[in-house]
Amino acid sequence: MTDAPSLPLFPLQTVLVPGAALDLRIFERRYLDMVGECGRNGCGFGVCLILEGNETGTPATPVAFGTEAVIEDFGNTPEGLLSLRVRGKRRFHVLRTRVRDTGLIVADIEWRADAAASSRLRPEHALLVELLRRILLQVDAGHIDPDPALFEDAAWTGWRLAELLPLSMQQRQVLLQLDDPHARLQLLLDGIAAEIG
Structure with a gap:
């Protein structure tokens, strides 16, 4: 049993930073289910850079730090795929992961905040x-x-x-x-x- 918050992960060949926008095309069942779950629960998902593996197929190995992605807009591509516009929100550190039967990686995480007492530019x-x-x-x-x-x-x-x-x-x-x-x-x-x- 753990008190750490959990977050579904979307490993990608990109790094999402807080405040940045990212356009995604969703077609794999595990990620379509993830988006539906995020919509129902009003939560985001984690974007992590892929350490090993690919964006599609067998679950990839993500790096241990990522950014929560919050869905801002969605629609359909001309090919009929789900398109998302997400924005980076909070950073997190992955403590441990598990893989659901669908191949979706879910991580227990800790949120990471900027440590400086003052964020005023020097x-x-x-x-x-x-x-x-x-x-x-x-x-x-x-x-x-x-x-x-x-x-x-x-x-x-x-x-x-x-x-x-x-x-x-x-x-x-x-x-x-x-x-x-x-x-x-x-x-x-x-x-x-x-x-x-």
Whole structure:
């Protein structure tokens, strides 16, 4: 018997970070059932990067850190598949997993919160805010500008950069596993400096 919350997992070849949107096409019975269950219970599901295996067929082995995906919209593709638009919410750490008869992986998890007492952006990371503003101007042209106060939030700034920069999935996964938003920004800054140098 465990008191840990449980979450169905959707292992993918991608990393979902908090606040980021992800479009999915659902066709396997186990995931169609999962979506129905999430809809009935008003809950999300976990997205984890695949460590070993594939997105379809035999259950893949997921990494131990992921992000809760909350369904924002759904519809049907021209091929008749279920399409979902989900958004990353909370990070979690997998404690143990079990596989249902359908092949759906269910995990006992612990939620992970940012550890910093203050998430206010530090002066040494101001360059990253300027970079993020420029990226958003390019990708969000014509959209509503984010609240200026968000750019002073180290966690929000770090997650938006993790979402939008051309990082490998392994690099994104490292950022996802960090509990300190300032350490996350420093890692991004060090990586950019290394690219320039």
